[in-house]
Amino acid sequence: MCGIFGYIGKRDAKRIIVEGLKRLEYRGYDSWGIALLEKGKIHQYRDISEISTNKRILDLPCSNIGIGHTRWATHGGVSKKNAHPHISLTKDFTLVQNGIVENFEDLKKDLIAKHVTIKSETDTEIIVRLIEEARNKEKNLKESIISVFERLKGRNTIAVLDSKNGKIYAIRNGSPLILGIGKEEIFLASDTLSFSPYCKNIVVVDNLEMVEIEHNSFKVTDLTNSKVKNVTVTKLKYLYEDIDKGEYKHYMLKEIVEQSNTFINAIAYSEKDLQSLSKSIKQSSRVYIIGAGTAGFAAGQIAYFLRNIGGIDAQDLRSYEFASYLPIVKPTDLIVALSQSGETADTIEALEELKKKGCKIASLVNMLGTTISRLSDYQFFSNAGPEICVASTKVFTSQCVWGYILAKNIVGDLKGGKREILTLAKELKTFFSSKNLSSIDEISKKLVKQEHMFILGKGQNFNIALEGSLKIKEISYKHVEGFAAGELKHGVIALIEKGTVVFGILSNDRDSKDILSAMEQVKARGAFTIGIGDKKFKKKDVFDRYIVTPGRDIASSITNVIPFQLISYYLSVRLGNNIDKPRNLAKSVTVK
Numbered sequence: 194m195c196g197i198f199g200y201i202g203k204r205d206a207k208r209i210i211v212e213g214l215k216r217l218e219y220r221g222y223d224s225w226g227i228a229l230l231e232k233g234k235i236h237q238y239r240d241i242s243e244i245s246t247n248k249r250i251l252d253l254p255c256s257n258i259g260i261g262h263t264r265w266a267t268h269g270g271v272s273k274k275n276a277h278p279h280i281s282l283t284k285d286f287t288l289v290q291n292g293i294v295e296n297f298e299d300l301k302k303d304l305i306a307k308h309v310t311i312k313s314e315t316d317t318e319i320i321v322r323l324i325e326e327a328r329n330k331e332k333n334l335k336e337s338i339i340s341v342f343e344r345l346k347g348r349n350t351i352a353v354l355d356s357k358n359g360k361i362y363a364i365r366n367g368s369p370l371i372l373g374i375g376k377e378e379i380f381l382a383s384d385t386l387s388f389s390p391y392c393k394n395i396v397v398v399d400n401l402e403m404v405e406i407e408h409n410s411f412k413v414t415d416l417t418n419s420k421v422k423n424v425t426v427t428k429l430k431y432l433y434e435d436i437d438k439g440e441y442k443h444y445m446l447k448e449i450v451e452q453s454n455t456f457i458n459a460i461a462y463s464e465k466d467l468q469s470l471s472k473s474i475k476q477s478s479r480v481y482i483i484g485a486g487t488a489g490f491a492a493g494q495i496a497y498f499l500r501n502i503g504g505i506d507a508q509d510l511r512s513y514e515f516a517s518y519l520p521i522v523k524p525t526d527l528i529v530a531l532s533q534s535g536e537t538a539d540t541i542e543a544l545e546e547l548k549k550k551g552c553k554i555a556s557l558v559n560m561l562g563t564t565i566s567r568l569s570d571y572q573f574f575s576n577a578g579p580e581i582c583v584a585s586t587k588v589f590t591s592q593c594v595w596g597y598i599l600a601k602n603i604v605g606d607l608k609g610g611k612r613e614i615l616t617l618a619k620e621l622k623t624f625f626s627s628k629n630l631s632s633i634d635e636i637s638k639k640l641v642k643q644e645h646m647f648i649l650g651k652g653q654n655f656n657i658a659l660e661g662s663l664k665i666k667e668i669s670y671k672h673v674e675g676f677a678a679g680e681l682k683h684g685v686i687a688l689i690e691k692g693t694v695v696f697g698i699l700s701n702d703r704d705s706k707d708i709l710s711a712m713e714q715v716k717a718r719g720a721f722t723i724g725i726g727d728k729k730f731k732k733k734d735v736f737d738r739y740i741v742t743p744g745r746d747i748a749s750s751i752t753n754v755i756p757f758q759l760i761s762y763y764l765s766v767r768l769g770n771n772i773d774k775p776r777n778l779a780k781s782v783t784v785k
C-alpha cells in the first residue's frame with residue numbers, strides 16, 4: 194500500500210527518491226509522485242505509469258531535498274490529480290500521506306461550506322487545505338501541521354516538505370515511519386528496505402511522534418507531551434544493496450527456489466533463544482496464533498504443530514476476526530502474531546486490543562523495525578530476506594518451519610527438529626531440479642482453461658490446502674477452493690463433474706486414508722485428480738498426476754505447499770499475468 198520516502202543530504206535527491214520509490218513498489222501502488230526543493234521553490238512530478246527516471250523527471254532541477262510517494266488508491270480513482278504529493282495553493286509546502294482519514298467526509302463538508310476549492314477526490318488534499326486554513330490563522334506551518342493532524346481520525350502518517358526553511362516534517366500514527374541516519378544524509382521512509390543500500394542506522398518513529406529533519410540533523414518530538422525525545426538508534430543486520438531477480442524472470446520463482454536456504458535461516462534459534470517463549474507458552478492458559486491471509490494459514494499450521502507435537506492448547510485466529518474472541522480471552526493467554534511486513538493493520542489492531550486484555554505477545558516478522566515487533570514482548574524474525582513478490586512464498590514456509598522447531602523445543606527435541614529441517618532443505622535443493630519444474634509446468638498447462646479447482650487437505654495438510662488455493666487465486670485469478678476433505682460429502686461434492694480438477698494432499702499420517710477415499714470418490718464422478726505429497730500414495734488408479742514432495746511424516750506438510758506455489762507461478766506465466774504484482778493486491782496491507 195502507500196509508501197512514503199523523504200531525503201535530505203548530499204546526493205541527487207531525484208535519483209535517491211525514485212530509487213527509494215522503486216524499492217517501495219513491491220508494497221503495491223497505482224500512481225506515484227515526487228517533489229524536490231530547489232532555491233526555495235517546490236518542483237513536482239506525478240504519474241500513473243511505472244516508476245522510472247523518465248525524461249520529465251530528468252528535467253526536474255538538481256536538488257538535495259525532497260519527498261516521494263507511491264499511492265494505492267483508497268479515496269478517488271487512479272489519476273495524476275489524485276497522486277501525491279499534494280501541494281498548497283501558494284506552493285510553499287507539499288504533503289504525502291499513508292493511511293485513511295476516517296472523518297474525511299465531515300472535514301471535506303466543512304471546507305466546502307467555507308467555499309474552499311477542492312481539486313482532487315482524495316482525503317490527502319483535505320489535510321493540505323486544512324493546514325492552509327490553520328496557517329492563515331497566524332500559526333506557523335509546523336504548528337498548523339500538528340493542530341490539523343490532531344483532528345484526523347484513523348491511522349495516518351504524513352510527511353510535509355516546507356519550502357521556506359528546507360525542512361521535512363513528518364508525523365506518524367499507525368502507518369510506519371522510519372528514519373535512516375547516514376553520513377551527512379537522512380532518509381525517511383515507510384520501510385528500511387527503501388534506503389537500505391545507504392545506511393544501516395535507523396530510528397523507528399513511534400505513534401504520535403513528529404520528526405523534523407534538516408541538513409545533518411533531526412529531532413523527534415513526542416506530541417503527547419510536546420517533549421523532544423532521546424531516540425534509540427538501531428543498527429540493521431544487513432545492507433540489501435542489490436535486490437534483483439538474479440537469473441530468474443520473476444521474483445516469485447526466485448523466492449520459491451530460495452526456500453532451500455530460507456528453511457535453514459528460519460531455524461537460526463538456539464534453545465536459549467526459544468527458552469523464555471517456550472516457558473511462557475507452557476505457562477499460558479491458551480495460545481492464540483494470529484495473522485491474516487497467508488500469515489493466517491501459517492498460524493493454523495503452527496497451532497497444529499503446537500497441539501500435535503507440543504501438547505499445547507493452541508488455536509489459530511484470523512486477525513480480522515479477533516473481536517468475537519475478546520469475551521473469552523484471558524490475561525493468562527499468550528498471543529503469537531505472524532506477519533511478513535510487520536505492518537498489517539488488521540493484525541496490529543488485534544494486538545493492541547489483546548494487549549489491553551493483559552496478554553503477552555510474541556511475534557515472528559520478516560521485516561525489521563516494524564510496528565508488530567515493537568508491540569511484542571518476544572520478538573522473532575523469520576530471516577527470509579526481502580520478499581518482493583506480492584504473493585508470499587518463502588516467508589510462509591519460514592513461519593511454518595519456525596513453528597515446527599518451537600513445538601519441538603517445547604518437548605525438549607530442538608536438535609531433532611533442526612535435523613529434520615536441514616534434511617528437508619537438502620532434499621528441496623534436489624526437488625528444484627529442472628525435471629520437477631518442467632513436469633509441474635506441464636501440469637499447469639492442463640489448468641489454463643479451468644475456471645474452478647478444488648484442493649482437499651486434512652489435519653496437518655488442511656491449512657496447506659487453504660494456502661495452496663490462495664496462492665493460485667492471487668496470481669492466476671482463477672477460482673480455487675481449498676477445504677477440509679471431511680467437508681466433501683457434506684456438500685462440496687455437488688460441484689464435481691467430468692473434468693473438474695481436484696488436488697489431494699497426502700502425508701504419511703493417519704489422515705491419508707481419508708484423503709485417498711475422498712479422491713477416489715471425486716475420481717468416480719469424473720474429476721481430473723492431482724496428488725501432492727508422500728511417494729507412498731502415488732497410485733495410478735486414484736491420481737491422473739502425482740507430484741512427490743520432500744519430507745516424511747509431520748514436517749512434510751511444510752513442503753507440500755511448494756508444488757502449489759509453482760503451479761500458481763507456471764499457470765500465471767502461461768496466462769500472461771503480472772506475476773510479481775498481481776492486480777488489486779498490495780504487499781503491505783497497512784489500512785483496514
Ligand code: M6R
Pocket residue numbers: 485486487488489531532533534535536537540583584585586667778779780781782
Ligand atoms: O505482511 P503480512 O504477512 O502480515 O500480510 C498478511 C497478508 O496480507 C498476506 O499474507 C497476503 O495474504 C499475501 N498476499 C499472501 O500471498
